[in-house]
Amino acid sequence: MSTALAPAPTPLDDLPERIRGLAINQIAEIADLAREDPAVIKLWIGEGDLPTPPFVVEAAAEAMRAGHTRYTYALGLPRLREALAAYHRRHWGVEVAESRFTITTGGMNAIMQGLQAILSPGDEVIYPAPHWPNLAATVQVLGGTAVPVPLHRDESGAFRLELADIEAAITPRTRVIAINSPSNPTGWVMQKGQMAALRDLARARGLWLLSDEVYNHFTYGNAIAPSFLEVCDASDRLLISNTFSKNWAMTGWRAGWLIFPEGMAPVFDNLSQYNTTSIPTFIQHACIAALEQGDGFIQTMVARCRESRRIFSEGLAAIPKVRVQAPEGSFYLMFSVEGETDSRALAVRILRQAKVGLAPGAAFGADPDGKLRLCFAVSPELARDAMARLDGYLRNL
Ligand SMILES: Cc1ncc(COP(=O)(O)O)c(C=O)c1O
Numbered sequence: 268m269s270t271a272l273a274p275a276p277t278p279l280d281d282l283p284e285r286i287r288g289l290a291i292n293q294i295a296e297i298a299d300l301a302r303e304d305p306a307v308i309k310l311w312i313g314e315g316d317l318p319t320p321p322f323v324v325e326a327a328a329e330a331m332r333a334g335h336t337r338y339t340y341a342l343g344l345p346r347l348r349e350a351l352a353a354y355h356r357r358h359w360g361v362e363v364a365e366s367r368f369t370i371t372t373g374g375m376n377a378i379m380q381g382l383q384a385i386l387s388p389g390d391e392v393i394y395p396a397p398h399w400p401n402l403a404a405t406v407q408v409l410g411g412t413a414v415p416v417p418l419h420r421d422e423s424g425a426f427r428l429e430l431a432d433i434e435a436a437i438t439p440r441t442r443v444i445a446i447n448s449p450s451n452p453t454g455w456v457m458q459k460g461q462m463a464a465l466r467d468l469a470r471a472r473g474l475w476l477l478s479d480e481v482y483n484h485f486t487y488g489n490a491i492a493p494s495f496l497e498v499c500d501a502s503d504r505l506l507i508s509n510t511f512s513k514n515w516a517m518t519g520w521r522a523g524w525l526i527f528p529e530g531m532a533p534v535f536d537n538l539s540q541y542n543t544t545s546i547p548t549f550i551q552h553a554c555i556a557a558l559e560q561g562d563g564f565i566q567t568m569v570a571r572c573r574e575s576r577r578i579f580s581e582g583l584a585a586i587p588k589v590r591v592q593a594p595e596g597s598f599y600l601m602f603s604v605e606g607e608t609d610s611r612a613l614a615v616r617i618l619r620q621a622k623v624g625l626a627p628g629a630a631f632g633a634d635p636d637g638k639l640r641l642c643f644a645v646s647p648e649l650a651r652d653a654m655a656r657l658d659g660y661l662r663n664l
Pocket residue numbers: 313372373374375376399447450451479481509510511512518522523
């Protein structure tokens with residue numbers, strides 16, 4: 268008598284559900300369809316078209332030649348942390364002690380290490396949505412629960428957060444409120460008054476704030492977006508994640524930083540040690556150059572974004588079926604097309620027929636009404652070319 272054997276479990280079956288269940292990144296999924304196609308104008312991923320400035324590249328090369336190729340402090344080079352303190356003093360007028368910084372593998376790993384420090388399995392993280400998908404995924408990796416709270420839209424189409432919505436989402440398991448302002452993908456910018464009100468709420472309920480401020484320089488109304496550092500003390504339960512990627516066109520360098528409350532350096536020394544043991548030492552020297560000589564480059568980046576934002580928002584607004592609102596900050600613009608409800612299918616059609624690569628709104632937990640996200644951190648010439656292609660396609664839908 269033969270007995271049918273159940274198929275042997277594969278290594279994949281053996282993984283914890285929270286890891287096996289991680290969602291496929293829907294932006295990468297679209298990008299994989301045409302990464303190598305030179306005919307496609309690629310506005311899907313969050314990076315500009317400028318190369319890293321030569322003075323940063325040279326600083327890394329010089330550091331390598333000088334032998335800065337060995338281990339360094341897990342928290343990062345003291346000189347880099349001093350340069351970061353000076354950067355925050357210069358731009359926001361805040362004093363942040365050098366002992367409150369740790370250098371991370373990009374903004375992504377700043378969020379990972381920050382949440383590793385404070386999250387226990389089962390803890391909830393509340394955040395306004397649509398949101399960059401990596402936050403919810405990080406919470407999931409750590410065994411927590413992501414709790415999105417939808418942003419509202421004014422009649423004009425501008426995004427708005429109601430703090431009452433955040434308050435209503437708080438449960439006994441809530442541990443963190445995560446804010447990303449200026450926001451990817453919405454461009455929403457939280458104003459200082461609302462930051463202070465959220466700080467009060469977090470203090471009253473004993474919650475942590477995780478503020479992702481990677482697009483702080485990219486605003487089109489104010490000179491610079493406010494930082495939670497301006498409304499919080501060194502003793503508040505506040506983590507700030509940030510990156511060299513966006514300001515200085517350094518996405519591939521994988522360099523970022525995390526700011527934590529006073530007295531927590533030993534915790535983050537350990538977490539860095541056991542994650543990555545800091546980032547490459549010669550890259551840290553390049554980061555010092557970016558901070559000390561790179562303010563002009565940031566201005567160039569923001570000026571290009573301002574012009575390309577104008578080209579896309581005016582161009583899209585002129586198409587009858589398109590609904591769009593110029594974003595207040597970051598370098599993304601979201602738009603929807605009347606009658607289109609499947610953002611992924613629409614992104615694929617635009618990719619195939621207009622040769623413009625966009626990110627589907629569904630990747631950000633947006634309501635499924637065909638929203639698309641476009642990254643406008645490109646030259647005005649490229650923006651005009653992409654806009655002409657989009658116009659040609661969308662007008663005829
Ligand atoms: C909101 C937000 N936070 C953090 C990051 C992390 O960037 P990186 O890991 O390249 O520094 C990104 C990148 O797109 C982002 O959009």
